[in-house]
Amino acid sequence: MADRGMATGGRGLTEGDVADTAPDWTDAGAARGRTSHASRARRFVADAARTTWHDASLWGVRAKRDAAAAQVPDWETLREDAASTKRDALARLPELWRRFEERASAAGAQVHWARDAREHNEIVARLLRDRHVSRVVKSKSMLTEECGLNPFLEARGIEVVDTDLGERIVQLRHEPPSHIVMPAIHLRRQEVGALFAREMGSAPGLEDPDALTAVARRDLRGRFLAAEAGITGVNFAVAESGAIVVVTNEGNADLGTALPPLHIACVGLEKIVPETRDLAPLLRLLARSATGQAITTYTSHFRGPRPLPGSELHVVVVDNGRSRLLARPDFEEALACIRCGACLNTCPVYRRSGGHSYATTVPGPIGSVLAPARDPGAHADLPRACSLCGSCSEVCPVKVPLHRQLLAWRGVLADEGHVPRHRRAALAFLSALMLRPTTYHVLARVARSLARRLPAPILDRLAAPWTRTRALPPIPAQSFREQMRARRRRREQEHRP
Amino acid sequence: MRVALFVPCYVDQLRPTVGLATLALLEAVGCEVAYPEEQTCCGQPFATAGEPRRAAALGRRFVEVFEAFDAIVAPSGSCVATLRHGLPRWSPDPRAHAVAARTRELCELLGDPATRPLPRGRYPHRVGIHASCHALRELRLGSPSESREPPRPDPARRLLSGLEGLELVEPARRDECCGFGGVFAIEQEAVSARMGLDRLTDHQRAGAEVIVSTDVSCLLQLEGVARRHGHPQRFLHVAEVLAAACGLDGDAGRTS
Numbered sequence: 001m002a003d004r005g006m007a008t009g010g011r012g013l014t015e016g017d018v019a020d021t022a023p024d025w026t027d028a029g030a031a032r033g034r035t036s037h038a039s040r041a042r043r044f045v046a047d048a049a050r051t052t053w054h055d056a057s058l059w060g061v062r063a064k065r066d067a068a069a070a071q072v073p074d075w076e077t078l079r080e081d082a083a084s085t086k087r088d089a090l091a092r093l094p095e096l097w098r099r100f101e102e103r104a105s106a107a108g109a110q111v112h113w114a115r116d117a118r119e120h121n122e123i124v125a126r127l128l129r130d131r132h133v134s135r136v137v138k139s140k141s142m143l144t145e146e147c148g149l150n151p152f153l154e155a156r157g158i159e160v161v162d163t164d165l166g167e168r169i170v171q172l173r174h175e176p177p178s179h180i181v182m183p184a185i186h187l188r189r190q191e192v193g194a195l196f197a198r199e200m201g202s203a204p205g206l207e208d209p210d211a212l213t214a215v216a217r218r219d220l221r222g223r224f225l226a227a228e229a230g231i232t233g234v235n236f237a238v239a240e241s242g243a244i245v246v247v248t249n250e251g252n253a254d255l256g257t258a259l260p261p262l263h264i265a266c267v268g269l270e271k272i273v274p275e276t277r278d279l280a281p282l283l284r285l286l287a288r289s290a291t292g293q294a295i296t297t298y299t300s301h302f303r304g305p306r307p308l309p310g311s312e313l314h315v316v317v318v319d320n321g322r323s324r325l326l327a328r329p330d331f332e333e334a335l336a337c338i339r340c341g342a343c344l345n346t347c348p349v350y351r352r353s354g355g356h357s358y359a360t361t362v363p364g365p366i367g368s369v370l371a372p373a374r375d376p377g378a379h380a381d382l383p384r385a386c387s388l389c390g391s392c393s394e395v396c397p398v399k400v401p402l403h404r405q406l407l408a409w410r411g412v413l414a415d416e417g418h419v420p421r422h423r424r425a426a427l428a429f430l431s432a433l434m435l436r437p438t439t440y441h442v443l444a445r446v447a448r449s450l451a452r453r454l455p456a457p458i459l460d461r462l463a464a465p466w467t468r469t470r471a472l473p474p475i476p477a478q479s480f481r482e483q484m485r486a487r488r489r490r491r492e493q494e495h496r497p
Numbered sequence: 498m499r500v501a502l503f504v505p506c507y508v509d510q511l512r513p514t515v516g517l518a519t520l521a522l523l524e525a526v527g528c529e530v531a532y533p534e535e536q537t538c539c540g541q542p543f544a545t546a547g548e549p550r551r552a553a554a555l556g557r558r559f560v561e562v563f564e565a566f567d568a569i570v571a572p573s574g575s576c577v578a579t580l581r582h583g584l585p586r587w588s589p590d591p592r593a594h595a596v597a598a599r600t601r602e603l604c605e606l607l608g609d610p611a612t613r614p615l616p617r618g619r620y621p622h623r624v625g626i627h628a629s630c631h632a633l634r635e636l637r638l639g640s641p642s643e644s645r646e647p648p649r650p651d652p653a654r655r656l657l658s659g660l661e662g663l664e665l666v667e668p669a670r671r672d673e674c675c676g677f678g679g680v681f682a683i684e685q686e687a688v689s690a691r692m693g694l695d696r697l698t699d700h701q702r703a704g705a706e707v708i709v710s711t712d713v714s715c716l717l718q719l720e721g722v723a724r725r726h727g728h729p730q731r732f733l734h735v736a737e738v739l740a741a742a743c744g745l746d747g748d749a750g751r752t753s
Contacts, residue, residue, distance in 0.1 A: 387678025410547030469690030470721030480516030
């Protein structure tokens with residue numbers, strides 16, 4: 001109990017200080033108009049060696065996914081099945097969640113409903129406070145990242161330890177995850193070694209991943225034992241049984257919920273499936289799409305609290321903007337996402353700009369679809385941080401048409417006034433020109449003729465930002481149309497008597 | 498077969514040799530080719546820049562200009578993809594649907610049984626094919642590396658493989674994006690150029706002397722990066738290679 005007092009007393013923050021902790025803490029500064037994805041990406045790319053390594057690491061994961069998909073004879077059918085399961089579930093969320101609550105309650109769990117991040121955080125904090133909990137272990141949960149749960153609890157004197165290795169690394173570095181499945185993928189093992197030497201007293205210069213894992217495991221073991229509650233995310237909630245399913249590779253969700261008496265599971269509104277049998281295609285796709293594994297090491301089903309005296313299971317169901325997406329037919333399919341991260345791994349932009357360049361909890365293609373629904377002003381540039389190559393839509397295990405949604409967002413955000421006016425004016429001028437062929441061709445000829453005469457340095461300046469990184473092509477004297485017209489005139493003359 | 502030739506605006510202005518080569522190829526396979534001079538742009542740049550209504554206006558104009566023709570052919574996977582998927586979305590007009598369905602990428606048409614086969618060609622070079630994302634993933638001309646769907650024919654690859662002396666070399670990443678992406682190349686210039694450089698390096702490692710694509714936009718991007726970094730490869734549209742290999746046009750096959 002003395003320890004608890006210390007943990008509570010140390011910080012001197014009142015609830016008001018952080019009550020409005022941005023659900024998405026990286027919004028602070030970054031996405032509020034001060035920098036753009038493009039500028040953050042430019043900084044990332046400027047370190048060419050790191051970019052090469054980051055791209056290669058993630059491409060390696062994509063390659064494992066390809067190999068795993070090739071092992072399944074009916075991969076595309078499996079995707080169809082999973083996609084229709086998730087779409088069916090999204091079409092009847094109220095009914096499924098009612099059934100879930102009924103079944104989960106019958107099994108002894110308590111279900112709570114949170115409209116937004118704040119309500120979610122308050123529910124969790126209340127559950128912990130009422131039970132005098134000051135030490136919590138938490139397994140990986142992008143939802144609690146999204147809600148800013150850690151700072152919220154820490155400000156109330158509750159110590160939260162992330163127990164997923166990658167999450168623990170970024171927690172100790174006081175930075176957000178850069179990937180939804182591999183939170184510390186942006187770090188090299190040397191950087192992890194230095195961090196552990198500083199934070200856990202491991203031998204300086206230790207770089208071997210297995211040795212580093214062992215160091216973290218030793219450090220975490222005591223924290224698991226001391227924890228009074230375990231918080232987990234949820235991969236799937238099953239309406240039929242009232243069970244929640246949590247998958248991990250490290251077993252940390254299991255250890256974190258097996259030791260303390262209180263288990264709080266935080267689940268997004270979109271995570272429900274109708275029946276237990278629906279899990280089969282989803283689980284087969286999830287691990288293969290995420291890491292190329294046939295199945296995650298641990299797939300744990302929790303149905304009610306453990307049959308031990310004092311055990312409790314609380315499920316906090318969170319909306320936090322999800323129902324807003326549901327009301328937009330162009331984007332609602334994004335709620336089918338099972339957070340495998342395959343679209344991040346395959347995205348040529350993500351691989352070369354890093355997760356932090358997105359300044360959202362969920363980066364990459366899916367993040368760029370989700371973020372503008374929550375805060376269009378802060379994230380209007382994300383749907384444009386995409387070359388529309390379409391690879392994301394091809395790998396998505398639940399067939400979210402990601403690149404089409406990114407394209408659709410561009411139009412919506414422009415209409416809502418989130419694209420600079422000068423840019424829209426330039427496009428208005430160009431499209432007007434394209435509707436007037438004669439004017440267009442005269443102006444194009446003048447422009448080409450100028451471009452051929454101007455000294456290269458001046459032309460390069462006029463053609464920036466293209467020329468910042470690329471040469472201009474040689475400018476032809478005649479367009480194709482001009483050559484065709486000349487040819488036609490020659491023929492007409494030849495045929496004249 | 499009577500076809501209308503659509504030469505996309507950037508090909509018209511920046512790489513007219515691709516238009517000439519396309520024309521020569523179409524005539525060589527027995528097409529009667531019309532070139533409607535009032536054509537301008539398919540609308541793609543406006544669609545990708547988030548101005549779908551402006552794109553739609555150009556799409557409607559495209560329908561007016563081209564609806565009289567049995568087939569419309571363009572040396573560009575991305576413009577054809579824009580038209581095929583965009584026209585039906587932009588307009589409820591059934592004529593727009595019909596024009597969309599009749600619009601084809603050049604290599605698609607060259608493989609059509611209704612056309613004569615090309616004369617035998619010779620192209621003794623090591624060639625790397627740069628798969629255009631839109632030709633591949635939107636038009637499904639070939640099988641994307643991500644997909645487990647049954648294999649689909651890749652008409653450009655088939656035509657190039659038929660050339661005597663041509664050695665195809667394969668980059669390690671079969672179909673990664675070149676980084677062009679229209680407005681993306683400008684707004685995200687740093688990442689865009691890095692994507693181009695990586696693509697180029699992959700082809701270079703494979704030993705490509707000539708990098709060939711169905712899309713001039715990809716080629717402008719890759720060539721721009723190559724020239725800036727002093728890489729020696731040549732960047733040619735598949736029409737330029739085919740026309741030069743089959744001796745069809747004096748102008749084709751040059752880069753300037």
